[in-house]
Amino acid sequence: MAEAQGSPGPWAAPDQPCVFKLVLLGSGSVGKSSLALRYVKDDFRSILPTVGCAFFTKVVELGVSSLKLEIWDTAGQEKYHSVCHLYFRGANAALLVYDITRKDSFHKAQQWLQDLEKEFPPGEVVVMLVGNKTDLSEEREVTFEEGQEFAESKRLLFMETSAKLNHQVSEVFSAVARELLRRRKREGPAQARDAAVALSGGPMRQVRCCTH
C-alpha cells in the first residue's frame, strides 16, 4: 500500500535516507503517544487517548548513515483496531509498549506479538518490547527480569523507558534504527527489494479485524 500511495519503500531512492515504517502497538494509556511525542518533539503532556492513528516522521542520524522513520502511533482502544491493522502492512519495525505498573498491559503486548506473527514471517519485522513508565517504579507490577525474559524467549529487543522523565526514549528508537540498518546490510539491497515487494502485496497479508 505504501508504494501505491507514492510513499517510497525503504530502498526507493539511493541518495535519500532510507525510509522505515515503525508502528507503536499496545493497550490503551501505556504511553505510546507519549513516547512518540517525546521522541519527535521532545515534549511531554498528559494527552487524551489517541484517535485512530497518528503519524510522525523523524530522521535518525546514526554516525555516518541516517534513516527516516515513519512512526505510526496507533490507538490502544479496541474500537480503532480495524483501522490500525491497515498500518501493520509494510511495517519494518514495531514497538510493543506496555505499562510496567499494569500486568494486563504486559499480557496485551504479548497478544500483539501474536497478531504480528500472524501477519509477518518471523524475523521480517524488527520488534522491540518496551516497558514504559519507569518513573512509577514504586507501583511496578512487571519486573525488569520478566520483561527481559519474555523478550529473550521471543528474540525481541527490550528496554524500559520513561516518556515522562525522558529516560531511554531516544535510545529505543536509535536501537531499532540501528537494528534496521544492520539487517538491511546483512540482507543486501537485492534481497531487500524483494522483501519490500512481498511486504506490499501478498494476499496472505489480508487485513485482519480483531474488533468483534
Next chain:
Amino acid sequence: MEAGGDTAAPAPGGAGGLEDTRFPGEETDDSEGVHAGPPHLGDGDLEETGSKAKDQPHSPSPLLHSEGPSSTRTCQLWDSAASESSPMGSPESGSGGQGGDPNDEDWRSQRKHVFVLSEAGKPIYSRYGSVEALSATMGVMTALVSFVQSAGDAIRAIYAEDHKLVFLQQGPLLLVAVSRTTQSAAQLRGELLAVHAQIVSTLTRASVARIFAHKQNYDLRRLLAGSERTLDRLLDSVEQDPGALLLGAVRCVPLARPTRDALGALLRRCTAPGLALSVLAVGGRLVTAAQERNVLAECRLDPADLQLLLDWVGAPAFAAGEAWAPVCLPRFNPDGFFYAYVARLDAMPVCLLLLGTQREAFHAMAACRRLVEDGMRALGAMRAFGETASFSNASSPNAPAYSVQAVGAPGLRHFLYKPLDIPDHHRQLPQFTSPELEAPYCREEERQRLSDLYHRLHARLHSTSRPLRLIYHVAEKETLLAWVTSKFELYTCLSPLVTKAGAILVVTKLLRWVRKEEDRLFIRYPPKYSTPPATSMDQAPHNGLFPGL
C-alpha cells in the same frame, strides 16, 4: 408519558406514580416529608418552575410542596438503590472525590447528571462518578423505562420539584439527564441527542445495534474507552460556553471576507481521491469548509454533524502529528464511516480536516494537506489569523475570538447573535457569533449562571405553546434582553444597572455593529461545491470513482 411536541409539556396521568419520583440528590433526611411537586399541566407551569429554580439557583433544599399522599413505589426504588450501592461505592469515592456513590454528597450536589446505559441496564457512561458504583441507580432507570413501556407507552420526562429527568431511548441505548438547571426538557433532550450522536460518531449506529443484538449484556465501555472525555467536554461546553448546541449553529472565526473566500477557493482546488469534505478550523471554530460535489451532492451537511467535527478536531488528542481515524456523521449516515485526516498546519493554529471515503487514502490526504499548506503560505493567511486574534494556546477550545469591547456599547457584557436572513438560505449553514466570555464571567459558577439564563430565555422564545418574540429580563446580577425576528435571533447580557431605554440603545448599537461586521463575522456567501479541478492536480484524476459508504 408521551407528551406532544418537543417541549415535552409534562403529561399528567399515564404513569401516575412516576410524578412522585424522588431524585437521589435530595436529602435523604427529607425523604419522608418530601413529595414531588404537582404534575405540571402546561408550559405556563413549566415556566413557573423555571423561575423558582432561578430564584434559588444553588439552594440545596428545594421549595417543598406537600401534595397529598404520594405513591412511594419509586421512592423505595431509589432508596434501595442508594443503600445497595453504598458498599461498593464507598471505596470508589476516595478517588477523585466524585465516587458516584449516590449517597455521596459531592455527587448529589452536581447540577446535572447525564447517564448512558444499555437496554439491559448496563452502565455505559456517567458524567460524574464511576459507572460501577451506579449500576444499581441505573437499574432503577431501566425499571422506570420498562415499567412505562409495559403499558405500551414511552417515558419522556419526570418533573420532580426543581429536578427534571429526561429520558431518551435510541436503539439499544437509553440516555437519561437528571438536571436542576433551568434548561427545559427540550433543551436537555437536545443535549442527550448530542451525546448519542457523539457515541454514534465513534461506533456507528449499526455496529451499536449489532453488538447488542449479538450480546444483550455487552459492556459497551470497552469500545467507548477513551471517548468519555469527549462526552465530558461536550457537556461542559453547554454550561461553560453556550451557543452551539443551544442555537444549533456553528461559530465562525472572524475573518476578512477576501481572506476567507481565498481560503475557500484554496480548499476547493486541493482535492484527493475520495475527498468529501475539507474543513479549516481554529479551536473548534469554523474558518471555512468545502464540500465535494460528487460525494455529498445535493446533500447539505447537517450543522450538527459539522459541529461534531469541529468539536472533534478541537480536541487535544489532535495536538500532535497527523491523525487518521474513522468517523461517522450521524445525521448524514449513522451507519457508515468516513475516514478523517486531521492535522494542525505547520506553525499555524489552524487545523485542517479532510474527510474522505477511502480508508487507505492517508498518504493522498497528506499530500493534499501539503497543497493546502503551501497555498495558505502563498496567501499569507498566517498573518490574517494573527491579526484576527492572538492564539496563544490554539488547542484551547476557548481560543479568543474578539472582545465585547469591539462593539463599543458600554453596558453590554456578552451576546449570542444568530442571523436568520442569510442569502441562499437553504444551502447555508446556520451560524452564530459571540464575543469571548470576559469578566465577570470568568469563574465556573458565573458562566453556569449566564448559561442558565440564556437557556431559560431560549426556552421562552421557543416555547411551542406560547412563544415570545422579545423578553426583557432583570436578573439578580445582570439584565438580559432576548429578541427573535425574521432576520436574527439575539440574546444579550447587560449590566444590571442598565435601564430599559438604555438596553434598547445598546441593542441598537449592537445590531448596527453586526451589520457593519457581518462579512467578517459570518460566512455570508459559502463556497459552492467544489468541482474536480479542470487543470488536474497530479494524482487526483476524478472524484467519483470510489464506492459509496
